[in-house]
Amino acid sequence: MQMFDLKGHVALVTGGNGGIGLGMAKGMAQAGANIAVAGRNAKKAEAAIKELQAIGVKAEFVEANVLKEKACIDMVAETVKRFGRLDILVNNAGTTFRRRPEDITEAEWHEVVDTNLTAVFNTTKAAYPEMKKQGRGKMINIGSMMSIFAAPWVAPYAASKGGVVQLSRVFATAYAADNIQVNCILPGWIDTDLTAAARTQVPGLNEKVVARTPAGRWGRPDDAAGIAVFLASPASDFVTGTAIPLDGGFSIQVM
DSSP states (O other), X not given: OGGGOOTTOEEEEETTTSHHHHHHXXXXXXXXXXXXXXXXXXXXXXXXXXXXXXXXXXXXXXXOOTTSHHHHHHXXXXXXXXXXXXXXXXXXXXXXXXXXXXXXXXXXXXXXXXXXXXHHHHHHHHHHHHHHHHTOEEEEEEOOGGGTOXXXXXXXXXXXXXXXXXXXXXXXXXHGGGTEEEEEEEEOSBXXXXXXXXXXXXXXXXXXXXXXXXXXXOBOGGGGHHHHHHHHSGGGTTOOSOEEEESTTGGGOOO
């Protein structure tokens, strides 16, 4: 369908070398978008790049450390240099430490908040001039169920992901006049390398997630493909400032 067609569009996905980031990148590639996978480890991204190229689009690795403001500016510039434009930004890079608040060090707090929240701020600012020049753009930020829920072992993560939702709303209001839509996805329990460790660190987590989720299972990275295509495409031109759960119904079930 034409309203979901991304042919000729370029998407920059931070942390797009695996998990939810790769799931979204694959979805957009299947809709025709060319993909720039941004990260710090080119070797780690090789398999993702090959998988995206096999779909039939241009896909390349762009080295970037999103913790550095200058690196975010350079990342956008390098993407435009290689691909000729930038239509879609996906702020997906993230990290966490799963410990009680009193066991989190100040350095760990800053690592999580800087990766999950400050990087979104810097990367979005870097992408804005290019999208404004083109007269349109799509920005997709990755929050979390912890943007709206809490647990004893997610202090910096929940704080940063709650901030991502509010920051998305701020950018949505700031950039609407430039025909740039900014939205947020709130993944629930998706089976990735990041959440695999949680199954061992949080007793009974797997059983609790399955029991509470109406869909009766954990999510898969590819479950993020459809919502990414929607938010990246003309189909969502009148959707901005939203935070959409991707959780199989986890957030609507009381117990």
